[in-house]
Amino acid sequence: MKLHTSLGIALIVLILDLASKFWVESTMQFGQTIPLTGFFNLVLTYNAGAAFSFLSAESGWQRWFLSGIAGIAALAIAYMLRKYQHERLFCWSLSLVLGGALGNLYDRITLGHVVDFLDFYVGDYHWPAFNIADSAICIGAALLIYESFRSKKDSEDSGHNT
DSSP: OOHHHHHHHHHHHHHHHHHHHHHHHHHOOTTOEEEOSSSEEEEEEEESSSGGGTTTTSOSHHHHHHHHHHHHHHHHHHHHHHHTTTOHHHHHHHHHHHHHHHHHHHHHHHHSSEEEEEEEEETTEEOOOBOHHHHHHHHHHHHHHHHHHHHHHHHHHHHHTO
């Protein structure tokens, strides 16, 4: 996959993420919940920490720490996209992770927190709210895991045939 295609996928994720966050913030009040189904709500909430609100109760240093990690990760991913552009699934995976990381990085730098609004639940148990960027990162990570097992199996299969 060409580098510009990978970066285009990341850009699409970034645009969808930022547009959805803008829409939610412009139509909802902080803390407002809009029930949509028996297992899904829209809810406007903010996360000053990392995944599952890790570090969110800290004094503010986490904003720049997590931004730095995301920035370094984005540079490393861009390098890998260029280096491994012949590995299609790997590049798709990294493109999703990159777009998601940039979406949350933008929030963290400009707002000091990440905008979350997707609330799935079962009964009274609610998963932590998340957003399009988080979804892209999770899908990309799952594809990376799948691809690593597939690559391992492919190399084992070719090893047995020689």
